Amino acid sequence: MSKLDVLVMPKVHPLYVAALKAVHTVHEYNPADTAALVGVAPRIVGLAAGGESVVPGALISQLPQLKVLSVFGVGYDGIDVPTAIARGIPVTHTPDVLTDDVADLAMGLTLSVARNIPQADQHVRTGQWPQGPMRLGRKVSGSRMGIVGLGRIGSAIAKRAQAFGMSVAYTTRTERPGSGFAYYPTATALAAHVDFLVVITPGGQGTKHLINADVLKALGPQGYLINVARGSVVDEAALVQALSDGSIAGAGLDVFADEPNVPQALWGMPNVVLTPHMASATHQTRQAMADLAFANMQAGLSGQPLLTPVPECKAQMGL
Numbered sequence: 001m002s003k004l005d006v007l008v009m010p011k012v013h014p015l016y017v018a019a020l021k022a023v024h025t026v027h028e029y030n031p032a033d034t035a036a037l038v039g040v041a042p043r044i045v046g047l048a049a050g051g052e053s054v055v056p057g058a059l060i061s062q063l064p065q066l067k068v069l070s071v072f073g074v075g076y077d078g079i080d081v082p083t084a085i086a087r088g089i090p091v092t093h094t095p096d097v098l099t100d101d102v103a104d105l106a107m108g109l110t111l112s113v114a115r116n117i118p119q120a121d122q123h124v125r126t127g128q129w130p131q132g133p134m135r136l137g138r139k140v141s142g143s144r145m146g147i148v149g150l151g152r153i154g155s156a157i158a159k160r161a162q163a164f165g166m167s168v169a170y171t172t173r174t175e176r177p178g179s180g181f182a183y184y185p186t187a188t189a190l191a192a193h194v195d196f197l198v199v200i201t202p203g204g205q206g207t208k209h210l211i212n213a214d215v216l217k218a219l220g221p222q223g224y225l226i227n228v229a230r231g232s233v234v235d236e237a238a239l240v241q242a243l244s245d246g247s248i249a250g251a252g253l254d255v256f257a258d259e260p261n262v263p264q265a266l267w268g269m270p271n272v273v274l275t276p277h278m279a280s281a282t283h284q285t286r287q288a289m290a291d292l293a294f295a296n297m298q299a300g301l302s303g304q305p306l307l308t309p310v311p312e313c314k315a316q317m318g319l
Ligand code: A2R
Pocket: 074, 075, 076, 095, 096, 102, 148, 149, 150, 151, 152, 153, 154, 171, 172, 173, 174, 175, 200, 201, 202, 203, 206, 207, 210, 228, 229, 230
């Protein structure tokens, strides 16, 4: 394939950008200087984005020769997929390759918040151990896990929870009778029956504030919330309130409503573990994501079958 012009959104992972730069002419999109795009826009055939990128329809419409939009990440809620489909432009993402890492971090956050692992580390490092023991934690093995979203990652979390002797229940819009797990039709009903509520749905309008004050109230003062999905899925103000007044026991959070800005109210809370949206951040998985995003880009540019188009494109474009 000859060298082509590819537009890269801000903050796209360097491994993906490096692969593109090795074979294409890469233009970095600057939302603060859209005039810079005018000259190159007619030549752009590929658009590279990250899982947190915002790609509005207006940008897609500015690129008359665009053939493919390849996202580095499984979530693509910031991409205007309907506009891309209307233009006949397929959107791809990177499912499966990050499933294990995200499920691992969900369990890591569960153990961390229940067993006070970050606080215990500080207890030792700051010389507090000789002064007395840590407060007791909450037993994880044998407890009840509820999973909001039993897809690829949710199922991988369920498998890990089972290995910890936990019972597993879930909610989805469509029941999965073959899963063998107890189904609840709403997040509120699920929350009332579990100790740990793990959120792992896609983001976007369909799930915005799915976890609201009512769900947190149902989870109750002994319950923990773990979010490895998107910040938008949880009503963050309601969560901060529930954590402050003891309506829930604690939370393990990898994602936030306005990243990288985490509400300061959470910083000092002892019953919260915070990580910087790093569920898929291992060398191995980020490389696999870069390889898949690049392969999708190359396939789209050369008219070959795409490896992993997003579900809407599969359904509506027959991919
Ligand atoms: O609702 P269903 O039957 O389509 O099941 C999907 C579920 N889900 C929901 N569950 C409850 N209420 C909703 N409004 C809702 N919308 C979707 O989320 C399905 O069980 C699950 C998504 O699974 P997958 O499509 O296999 O995605 P994967 O690879 O597990 O990743 C989930 C998300 C990504 O979109 C990123 O935002 C994040 O994890 O890293």
